[in-house]
Amino acid sequence: MNKRYFRNFPDAKVDAIKSKDVATKVITVHAPMPEQSMEPFEIPQITEGPENIELEVVENSSFTASEVKTKTDEELSKILSGEAYPGKLLSSSTITLINAELMSRSINRASKTRWTTIISIIVGIISMVLGGIGVWPQVEKWMTQPVQPASI
Numbered sequence: 001m002n003k004r005y006f007r008n009f010p011d012a013k014v015d016a017i018k019s020k021d022v023a024t025k026v027i028t029v030h031a032p033m034p035e036q037s038m039e040p041f042e043i044p045q046i047t048e049g050p051e052n053i054e055l056e057v058v059e060n061s062s063f064t065a066s067e068v069k070t071k072t073d074e075e076l077s078k079i080l081s082g083e084a085y086p087g088k089l090l091s092s093s094t095i096t097l098i099n100a101e102l103m104s105r106s107i108n109r110a111s112k113t114r115w116t117t118i119i120s121i122i123v124g125i126i127s128m129v130l131g132g133i134g135v136w137p138q139v140e141k142w143m144t145q146p147v148q149p150a151s152i
Helices: 065-070 073-081 092-111 115-144
Strands: 013-017 026-030
Touching: 065 092, 073 092
Parallel strands: none
Antiparallel strands: 013 026
16 A cells, blocks of 8 residues: 555545565554534524423323223324324333333234244154154065175
8 A cells, every 4th residue: 555545635644664575564643633612502593493392291190001901003003103092191110101011012922932843843754654654664575684794
């Protein structure tokens, strides 16, 4: 590598250590750091936007753990999305409770064995038995062959 790779940096200084071995070349680049501006960053003011909306918090007493367990997945999804109570906010503990319930339901659904798994196991066992039956005549020939005496 030579200085042409650093031609866009006029203040850069390239030191190269060359050795007889091609694999051990060390290139060091010294470039000055750009100066940082000390101007304070100003946050722009938003001139247009929605008015300050005051939202009511949905009461936690209506969402106990037992009531969340009795609701369907659709109802819980509507509550989380805000469709069930428009203009109202859920507390963070209620959101956590609903998310945990939805997650546990999805884990339970995913961990159930499917009927296709059971059928594939049965088909596998049947194919192993039929394969053993098909191979048995050849194995029987090997077992009944007379032993030839060793010739010296």
